Structure formats: structure tokens, C-alpha cells
Amino acid sequence: MTTSITRHLLGAAAVTAIATTSLADEVTLASGITGSRIEDFKAIVKPWEASTGHTVTLVPMPASSTDQFGQYRLWLAAGNSDIDLYQTDVIWAPQLAEQLVDLSEVAGELMQSHFPSIVQSQTVGDKLVALPLYTDAPALYYRSDLLEKHGASVPETWEELTQTAQKIQDAERAAGNDDLWGFVWQGNAYEGLTCNALEWVKSFGGGQIVEPNGDISINNDKAIAALDFVATWPGTISPEGVLAYKEEEARGVWQTGNAVFMRNWPYAYGLGNSEDSAVKGKFAVTTLPTGGDHDTSAATLGGWNIAVSKYSENQDIAISLAMYLAGPEAQKIRSLTGSRLPTIMSLYEDADIAKEVPIIPQWKQVFLEAVPRPSAPTKGAYNEVSSKFWSAVHNTLSGDGTAAENLELLELELSDLKGSGW
Incomplete structure (x- = not known):
């Protein structure tokens, strides 16, 4: 070479x-x-x-x-x-x-x-x-050994993931594995939350925040349903601290063997199979789930x-x-x-x-087939668009206002930012 x-x-x-x-x-x-x-x-x-x-x-x-x-x-x-x-x-x-x-x-x-x-x-x-x-492009990491142990299938929807994560988490904790969580992801208020939340919204059929033609689409029933659903995770199948997680915090929980599912990027695959990893040889990956009776998965590019x-x-x-x-x-x-x-x-x-x-x-x-963030239609305003979006999502997941309230406010803020055009 x-x-x-x-x-x-x-x-x-x-x-x-x-x-x-x-x-x-x-x-x-x-x-x-x-x-x-x-x-x-x-x-x-x-x-x-x-x-x-x-x-x-x-x-x-x-x-x-x-x-x-x-x-x-x-x-x-x-x-x-x-x-x-x-x-x-x-x-x-x-x-x-x-x-x-x-x-x-x-x-x-x-x-x-x-x-x-x-x-x-x-x-x-x-x-x-x-x-x-x-x-x-991110994927869903799953503990193949735990799914097999508990007779569970690889989830294809967010609803199935939630049920499976809860089932295995409860069973393992009852058996003494008190540190196990069902699902870890990136919930901190930063660009990584924009990526996660775009996947939830898009996979529920709720659009791409701002569409390729520049239209602001985020305030819709399917986007609201997606965020309302995800807001049930912290404190149940995910630790409350997930709202401060970035990629490495999620990987840290996963790689020590303390999560059933993880959303993360490809870099975590090789590290998960390293010699000092507690999950080496015990996991696999699949596409991210769909949700809300929508049939298309979404992974942020x-x-x-x-x-x-x-x-x-x-x-x-x-x-x-x-x-x-x-x-x-x-x-x-x-x-x-x-x-x-x-x-x-x-x-x-x-x-x-x-x-x-x-x-x-x-x-x-x-x-x-990955979904791009709306940086092309929003041009130089993208950074502010993303910041406003992840802030609205983080507020919703933290219990600071409902999804409907926060997305209505977000739509108004983005409309002001757009003005007569991006």
C-alpha cells in the first residue's frame, strides 16, 4: 500500500x-x-x-x-x-x-x-x-444476546422498541441487573438532538422541519405525536440523564453492557467490538424504526x-x-x-x-436513503434554525411545555427568521 x-x-x-x-x-x-x-x-x-x-x-x-x-x-x-x-x-x-x-x-x-x-x-x-x-448515517444498535434470551424480535417501530426495551429492562432488573436501561440516545441540547429529533419526526411522517422548497413544516400533528411519544422515554426506558447525553455518553452506557438498545453512528461499531468492550460479539445493528403507523424509516445524513x-x-x-x-x-x-x-x-x-x-x-x-438536515433551503440561517429546533425539542422532553405549544412557538420563530425568504 x-x-x-x-x-x-x-x-x-x-x-x-x-x-x-x-x-x-x-x-x-x-x-x-x-x-x-x-x-x-x-x-x-x-x-x-x-x-x-x-x-x-x-x-x-x-x-x-x-x-x-x-x-x-x-x-x-x-x-x-x-x-x-x-x-x-x-x-x-x-x-x-x-x-x-x-x-x-x-x-x-x-x-x-x-x-x-x-x-x-x-x-x-x-x-x-x-x-x-x-x-x-445512524442505526439502531441492539443486544442480540438479550433479545434472544427474552424471546424478543428486533423492533421495526418505535412503539415496538419501547415495549421490548421496557420488557427486557424490567426482567433484567428483577434478576439483579439494576444498572440496565432499555434505550440510550443523544438528548443534550445541541446539534445531535436535531439529528435524533429529525429522525423521530420524519419517521412519524412529520416532515423535515423546513422542506426542500423552504416551507416551514414542523408544526403538524405527526411531528407533535412523535415528540409526545419520545417524551415518555426519559425516566422509563431511558435514564433521566439522557437529556444531557451526547454520542460518547450514550456509547459509554452501551459499551459497559448497560443498555438494550442504542442509537448511534457507525464509529461505535468498531469500538463496541474492541477487546475491552463488555458487549463484544453480543450486538448487531439495524435500520432505525418507523413510528405512528408510518412505513418509512429515517436516518439523518x-x-x-x-x-x-x-x-x-x-x-x-x-x-x-x-x-x-x-x-x-x-x-x-x-x-x-x-x-x-x-x-x-x-x-x-x-x-x-x-x-x-x-x-x-x-x-x-x-x-x-438518509434524510438531510435543512441546511440547503435555510442557507446561512441553518445554525439558528437548528438551535431553535433542538431547544423546542429539549424543552418538550424536559417537561417545559407540551409538544404542541413548543412547535407552535417554533413555527412563529422560524417564520420571523425566514422573513421574505431564506
Whole structure:
């Protein structure tokens, strides 16, 4: 693999005309940290460092994408040249485009191997502002051993999940397993709750908050029914503290063997099967349930990308690293070490990935049918739209107003924000 990596890097270097002898040999990359990402990152960039002689310093960011975005905007607004590259969420491209390097010319050929829709999500006007690293779509993790033990089927609806989670939780606690919970997820007031709640609402047939044509749709009976239903979980099948959970808190409960079900992203699969995991070999994954007699599942489209700051003083080296990180060798390493879903189409047929991380080829259809957050129709206002949405949801789940009251207020706030148009 080293030979192919070197060949790829030499090509990228030629295209970007890197003068390695005259430029600084260190670049910095800001990225959120979850799971084993620091160790995985070292493994991913090692071949690039060996081939170029440059080094990469990872600048750890909070796990919360909301907190990351806030810090990124502060740095970019200040013209910070200390950060050369940013790992960016799939929804941030329109909001950060003006402060990122256009990579369309240098990465045009490489992007032909990626899923076109994902490349398009990082294109603003005629600028390619970030290169895809991996895509994401959540799934339902379930304890196959506990379902078998208690004669339960894998749930297909949220109603079935609730009943099964309660049944197994009660039975296990009666047998002395007092720490077991039925279902853990991400309930904190941040972008992760927008993702969870969009799935509940959409799977109940309640729309996408703001529709692709820009219409505000969130205040409807099916969305209200979805949130009213979920509000019964904290304190019953989910700990009350779930309203402070992000991805890692949910994974922590799950991986210590203290949950029957978990909603989470693909990264938790490999960690769940690590040698020190209490659930190694005891779980499987499936698509997220449907609800309210609706027959379509919904999984929020996620994914992360790599962007080069226009304030970087090492742009050529940073572009070389971005090209490598978005290329086939780095994407394959990332899939094998972190169970991340590649954005390069051919890697879903890769024998090594299929053997070591079998969920990846299985997950292809999940993310191809995933539901995007309404960042495209709301444009630069998306961050505020999401904040208002997750706040309304969190209030509902916390008992601070009913779903009907909170969604009516949310509709008014979004209408004011929209004005005459997004």
C-alpha cells in the first residue's frame, strides 16, 4: 500500500506545486474528538508524513459539533493563520464558504470517484470548499444476546422498541441487573438532538422541519405525536440523564453492557467490538424504526469533510494533506481503524473492508436513503434554525411545555427568521 500512497501523494504534490524545501514542514488540523479518533488519526496521517517529510499537529476540539462550529467561526472571523485545515460537518459548507480555499480545480479528478451527492453538498456556487472524508448515517444498535434470551424480535417501530426495551429492562432488573436501561440516545441540547429529533419526526411522517422548497413544516400533528411519544422515554426506558447525553455518553452506557438498545453512528461499531468492550460479539445493528403507523424509516445524513483555511500560510502543504485524507488510501485506513463509511464508491466493494468491518457494505443503502438536515433551503440561517429546533425539542422532553405549544412557538420563530425568504 505504501507504493500506491506515494504515487498518489506525488500526483497531488505535482498538481499543487508544493515546494517542500521552502515551506514550513508542519500543518495544523482542527477536529472534534470522539472515541479513538486521536489514535486513528495518527495511523491515517503516518504514510503522508513519511512520504512528504511534513508533520501534522491535531488540534482537538470538543465532541459537540455545535461547540466546534462556534469556535471555527471565531477563528475564521479573526483571520486566524494558526489553523491550516478544519474538519467540517456536512452542513457547514454554505456558512463557511467565504473563508475556505476553493479546491475544485486541484481535486476535480479525485472527486469523480466520490458519491456525486456528497461532493455536491460541499459545493457552494462553483466553489468546492471541502473534500469528503467519510459519510455518516445512524442505526439502531441492539443486544442480540438479550433479545434472544427474552424471546424478543428486533423492533421495526418505535412503539415496538419501547415495549421490548421496557420488557427486557424490567426482567433484567428483577434478576439483579439494576444498572440496565432499555434505550440510550443523544438528548443534550445541541446539534445531535436535531439529528435524533429529525429522525423521530420524519419517521412519524412529520416532515423535515423546513422542506426542500423552504416551507416551514414542523408544526403538524405527526411531528407533535412523535415528540409526545419520545417524551415518555426519559425516566422509563431511558435514564433521566439522557437529556444531557451526547454520542460518547450514550456509547459509554452501551459499551459497559448497560443498555438494550442504542442509537448511534457507525464509529461505535468498531469500538463496541474492541477487546475491552463488555458487549463484544453480543450486538448487531439495524435500520432505525418507523413510528405512528408510518412505513418509512429515517436516518439523518451526517458526514465530515476536510477544508483548507484561506488564512493558512501553508496552503500548498495543507492542500496536499487534504487531497491525501480524501483519497482512497486514507479513506480505507479510516474505514478499517474507525469503522467510518467511505465516500469513495469503489471502497464499498473492497474485500478487506468487507471482511474487517462488514457493516460498511451493509450500510451503503442506509446512507443513500438518509434524510438531510435543512441546511440547503435555510442557507446561512441553518445554525439558528437548528438551535431553535433542538431547544423546542429539549424543552418538550424536559417537561417545559407540551409538544404542541413548543412547535407552535417554533413555527412563529422560524417564520420571523425566514422573513421574505431564506
